[in-house]
Amino acid sequence: MTPASRTAGAATRRRRLGSVGWHLAAVALLAVILYPVVWVVSASFKPSGSIVGSLELFPQEPTLGNYQRAAEGMAGISVLRFFWNSAVLAVLAVVGTVASSALAGYAFARLRFRGRTVLFVLMISTLLLPFHVLIVPQYAVFQNLGLVDTYVPLLAGKFLAAEAFFVFLMVQFMRGIPHELDESARIDGAGPWGIFWHVVLPLSRPAMVTTAIFTFIWTWNDFLAPLIYLSTPDKYPLPLALQLYIDQTTLSDYGALMAMSMLALLPVIGFFLFFQRLLVDGVATSGLKG
Amino acid sequence: MTSSTVDSARPAAAGRRRPATPPSGRRNGDPMAGYLFLSPWIVGMLLLTVGPMAASLYLSFTDYNLFTTPEWVGLDNYRRLVDDDRWLQSVRVTAGYVLLAVPLKLAAALAVAMLLNQRRRGQGFYRAAFYGPSLIGASVSVAIVWKALFSDDAVVDRLLSWVGLDSGGWVGNPDFSLLMLVLLAAWQFGAPMVIFLAGLKQVPAELYEAAEVDGAGRGRRFWSVTLPMISPVLFFNLLLETINSFQIFTSAYVIGGRNGSPAGSTLFYTVYLYDRGFTDFRMGYASAMAWMLLLGVGLVTAMLFRTARGWVHYSGDNR
Numbered sequence: 001m002t003p004a005s006r007t008a009g010a011a012t013r014r015r016r017l018g019s020v021g022w023h024l025a026a027v028a029l030l031a032v033i034l035y036p037v038v039w040v041v042s043a044s045f046k047p048s049g050s051i052v053g054s055l056e057l058f059p060q061e062p063t064l065g066n067y068q069r070a071a072e073g074m075a076g077i078s079v080l081r082f083f084w085n086s087a088v089l090a091v092l093a094v095v096g097t098v099a100s101s102a103l104a105g106y107a108f109a110r111l112r113f114r115g116r117t118v119l120f121v122l123m124i125s126t127l128l129l130p131f132h133v134l135i136v137p138q139y140a141v142f143q144n145l146g147l148v149d150t151y152v153p154l155l156a157g158k159f160l161a162a163e164a165f166f167v168f169l170m171v172q173f174m175r176g177i178p179h180e181l182d183e184s185a186r187i188d189g190a191g192p193w194g195i196f197w198h199v200v201l202p203l204s205r206p207a208m209v210t211t212a213i214f215t216f217i218w219t220w221n222d223f224l225a226p227l228i229y230l231s232t233p234d235k236y237p238l239p240l241a242l243q244l245y246i247d248q249t250t251l252s253d254y255g256a257l258m259a260m261s262m263l264a265l266l267p268v269i270g271f272f273l274f275f276q277r278l279l280v281d282g283v284a285t286s287g288l289k290g
Numbered sequence: 291m292t293s294s295t296v297d298s299a300r301p302a303a304a305g306r307r308r309p310a311t312p313p314s315g316r317r318n319g320d321p322m323a324g325y326l327f328l329s330p331w332i333v334g335m336l337l338l339t340v341g342p343m344a345a346s347l348y349l350s351f352t353d354y355n356l357f358t359t360p361e362w363v364g365l366d367n368y369r370r371l372v373d374d375d376r377w378l379q380s381v382r383v384t385a386g387y388v389l390l391a392v393p394l395k396l397a398a399a400l401a402v403a404m405l406l407n408q409r410r411r412g413q414g415f416y417r418a419a420f421y422g423p424s425l426i427g428a429s430v431s432v433a434i435v436w437k438a439l440f441s442d443d444a445v446v447d448r449l450l451s452w453v454g455l456d457s458g459g460w461v462g463n464p465d466f467s468l469l470m471l472v473l474l475a476a477w478q479f480g481a482p483m484v485i486f487l488a489g490l491k492q493v494p495a496e497l498y499e500a501a502e503v504d505g506a507g508r509g510r511r512f513w514s515v516t517l518p519m520i521s522p523v524l525f526f527n528l529l530l531e532t533i534n535s536f537q538i539f540t541s542a543y544v545i546g547g548r549n550g551s552p553a554g555s556t557l558f559y560t561v562y563l564y565d566r567g568f569t570d571f572r573m574g575y576a577s578a579m580a581w582m583l584l585l586g587v588g589l590v591t592a593m594l595f596r597t598a599r600g601w602v603h604y605s606g607d608n609r
């Protein structure tokens with residue numbers, strides 16, 4: 001309902017001006033926001049000595065030397081090793097989280113049993129629980145089991161549906177699947193497992209994909225848990241290796257550090273470019289955060 | 291979307307959209323099935339959450355270094371906290387950070403969401419691009435880049451000196467180092483922005499038209515229509531960002547180290563907890579710290595819920 005009093009021509013001109021202004025504002029804002037990202041990409045190609053003070057976005061004498069030094073890694077361990085460690089951890093975390101959250105989600109969303117309500121409330125309440133309340137005893141348990149400096153403490157929670165966010169996401173999604181479908185599967189003789197496997201799981205693919213992508217990225221970026229549990233450098237994932245690098249070189253080789261930072265960011269940026277629509281929609285509908 | 295989130299926190303209103311439950315309990319088979327499907331979660335709950343919580347509460351009343359048996363000391367750890375200057379410092383740093391970072395991040399998120407809520411070309415692209423930093427913000431890489439950008443004579447320092455301000459680099463300056471981390475948090479406004487955007491899209495256009503007919507200007511429409519209509523989303527974002535901000539660790543540790551350099555200005559609660567527990571192996575003390583954190587987060591959450599009654603409006607059909 002545009003006010004009829006305004007003449008059509010003036011309104012169009014105003015709209016066009018508004019549109020130009022809007023895009024200018026959005027692009028300017030975007031430039032500021034993305035500056036650090038562009039800066040690090042460019043810095044990783046600059047000679048090590050001229051990084052910190054430099055403002056220009058294009059290296060004057062681009063070099064691959066930083067990446068060569070980064071590839072050599074540290075303490076005699078190639079950067080590929082850290083990459084591999086990160087990948088192993090992230091992939092196992094994805095498998096564990098998707099499987100265990102789907103199982104738990106199915107139980108909460110589609111099955112009826114005594115105590116479901118109480119358990120569901122318990123699950124929801126762990127959403128708000130700070131991880132730090134648990135780390136000391138968790139560490140003590142894993143230490144007594146002789147599992148410190150292995151990947152078990154980093155992955156146990158993933159296989160045991162400890163990330164309430166993803167269980168909740170599954171519950172929300174599975175509740176929306178029409179019940180008529182399991183009715184007919186039941187008439188065909190399917191039990192709860194058959195219905196889960198043949199009906200609910202295939203239809204839950206969007207929730208599973210969202211869970212998988214976020215789990216991958218969060219595990220890839222995770223720092224605190226590896227910092228606590230791992231002590232042998234050749235088991236380190238990339239973030240921990242980066243920290244080790246800072247400690248060892250005391251920032252003397254900024255170039256290699258920037259190159260390594262880029263390498264560590266690469267898979268995340270790749271996922272983002274590939275799945276951005278899905279990631280953004282996932283946040284909008286489920287309240288997952290970055 | 292948030293109101294649905296809040297709704298489903300309550301157990302599904304039994305059989306609302308289903309026909310009456312069959313009498314025999316045939317609904318998806320036998321009653322044990324639920325527990326079978328839940329078994330990984332139940333094991334995890336007991337071993338990784340409930341058990342450790344109980345243990346942590348117990349340990350907080352003991353002297354425990356991981357290698358000898360815990361020795362009961364009563365309230366000693368808690369009493370010592372109040373005399374611990376570094377603990378007090380970590381509380382101050384964290385409180386200051388939460389108070390600055392959360393409002394700044396949410397304001398940026400809301401402002402950009404409102405900008406993007408207009409029907410324009412390329413909106414999807416902007417939405418994704420602004421969300422990007424939220425995904426990488428908590429990584430070690432970004433913390434390293436941030437440190438490089440804010441170092442002495444680096445980008446930010448130079449830009450400031452052009453406008454006549456000499457900061458001497460924010461990394462080494464205790465007056466600015468916290469602000470640097472606040473800006474890093476605000477930089478990741480994308481996630482709450484996306485949620486705001488989803489909320490803004492739900493506001494019925496008729497409300498704005500009606501307000502305009504009544505002669506309400508831009509500001510008036512924002513305060514009287516937008517804000518009340520998105521208050522559930524605002525509350526959700528506020529709650530989540532507050533709880534998350536209390537737990538900032540990676541960027542603080544990478545930038546300030548274990549001691550919160552410079553001069554303890556980035557000694558966040560979690561950094562100090564880590565230092566006490568995993569460098570000094572004073573696990574009892576760290577447990578007491580963890581419980582104080584839980585208490586603090588719990589209190590703030592409860593306060594937020596209490597004030598929410600006054601300003602969070604759910605549309606009539608919900609309650």
